[in-house]
Amino acid sequence: MRAVATTTLIKGARSTRSTIALKLLMAASGIVFILFVLVHMYGNLKAFSGELAYNEYAEHLRTFGEPYLPYGGLLWILRVVLLGSLVAHVGSAVALSMRAHAQRPVKYAVKKNKASSLSSRTMRWGAVALLLFVVWHLLQFTIVKINVGAGGQAAEVTENPFRLLTAAFQPEQWWMVVIYLLAMLALAFHLHHGTFSAIQTLGFTNTAESRARARVAGWVVAIVVAGGFSLVPLFTVFGVIS
Amino acid sequence: MKLTLKIWRQANASEKGALKTYELDGVSSDMSFLEMLDLLNEQLLHNDEEPVAFDSDCREGICGMCSLMINGEAHGPEVTTTCQLHMRSFKDGDTITIEPWRATSFPIVKDLIVDRSAFDRIIQNGGYISANTGSAPEANSVPAPRDKAMRAFNTATCIGCGACVAACPNGSASLFLGAKITHLGELPQGQPERYSRVQSMVGQHDAEGFGGCTNIGECAAACPKEIPLDVISQLNKDLRKSMILG
Ligand code: HEM
Ligand code: SF4
Ligand code: FES
Secondary structure, eight states: OOSSOOOSOOOSOOGGGSHHHHHHHHHHHHHHHHHHHHHHHHHHGGGGGOHHHHHHHHHHHHHTTTTTSOTTHHHHHHHHHHHHHHHHHHHHHHHHHHHHHHHOSSOOSSOOOSSOOHHHHTHHHHHHHHHHHHHHHHIIIIISOOOOSTTTTOHHHHTOHHHHHHHHTSGGGHHHHHHHHHHHHHHHHHHHHHHHHHHHHTTOOOSHHHHHHHHHHHHHHHHHHHHHHHHHHHHHHTTSOO | OOEEEEEEEOSSSSSOOEEEEEEEOOOOTTSBHHHHHHHHHHHHHHTTOOOOOOOOSSSSSSSOOOOOEETTEETOSSSSOGGGOBGGGSOTTOEEEEEOOOOTTSOEEETTEEOOHHHHHHHHTTOSOOOOOSSOOOTTSSOOOHHHHHHHHHHTTOOOOOHHHHHOTTOOOHHHHHHHHHHHHTSGGGSTTHHHHHHHHHHHHHHTTOOOOOOOOHHHHHOTTOOOTHHHHHHHHHHHHHHHHO
């Protein structure tokens, strides 16, 4: 335990180096993620329109902007933006978590939570779960294209986005559906508090009413995103999407 | 009534502390929480034991000196300061766990007393309005809009007790900071230094080692003066603006 606290006054403090600046970085990168998951979720729903529409959409994402952009150009721009946001988001999260732990090395023997939501108290562990999920998800559908279902690693499955998707969520692989639903629960939790938190970090909750609205926004984003994403695995395992 | 008290005892800043259990009889429900501790200390002195060290000054809820984490709640179960908490909020036979504020930036001096001078330094580093002294100016020479004046007045009720830091899982002092930033920033007299003030106060807050805010709201629920969470939004907004305005 530190016996003597800082005794000097800080001169010329830089606002860009503050804990609040880190939070602003988290909020901005978090909003990039929210916009991305909204678009991604909408894209997934194309699976309801059948194989042709879904694969056309996937191809469209790659040819978008041609000839000004090279084939797959949009996706690469997105990847760079998302990777940059991830580094900023996780980097600030780690820095702030370490500060928090340094500030309370001795825990309370008894501590009540009076106002905080469960989602706000599970941001850090939930985020670790999300990070693991993102790694698996990218390996499965983008980087390696792992088919856990029928057809194995045959090119006609792995190179066909719709078949790779539907093969993943067949009843034989019910556990894959469970993994995805749990991940969406973690995402819903993260977004429930994250959306509210980002609005407050940006300084838009200066009254009780605007704070209540920001809380509603948290519920809406969480339910729309996590609910929307969950539809595809659920409707695939029950045979509606095939 | 009769109580079982579990109290954090720690000889000094460097010594390790531990919870110690005491039985206390003869507590009246009209006693304040601190009078109950006074009673315990009389009993301890009588038995040639070291009395429990705790902070207090005004004992009327205005100075912010008293602290205490009572059964996991800063200032105990009511929305008030520890000195204004009364034993009628407890029942005969209750076990009460009493701990000091826990934050590295509030080092323990002894038992339940912590050093909150980090707050003083935050105030010294911009938490004021520079004004020429002299004869008092005419009250209405600088008009302040009523809603702004009310908000400034309400946030000025912060007594710097540190309950917000104690209740925050990150040990952040954002509610305290936000109360000061809003109080001074809403007044016409506070405008010239508005953006330099937020930068130096936040800089001092960070240098003292306080944590970052995760907007979970435990602070506002613990605050004896009911400072609302929106002051943290105001703090964030002023800091964001100060980045652009320099
Ligand atoms: C994948 C790894 C991720 C990690 C390690 C992570 C970590 C964190 C942590 C620790 C917080 C701070 C909690 C708080 O301030 O209460 C946070 C906030 C936030 N996260 Fe994430 N997160 C991740 C992914 C995501 C994703 C996928 C999204 C959006 C779809 C997202 C959106 C947000 C938002 C909006 C905030 C609020 C920022 C603020 O408090 O101002 N995060 N994240
Ligand atoms: S904001 Fe409330 S809890 Fe924090 S120091 Fe001020 S009076 Fe105490
Ligand atoms: S002793 Fe002054 S507020 Fe409690």
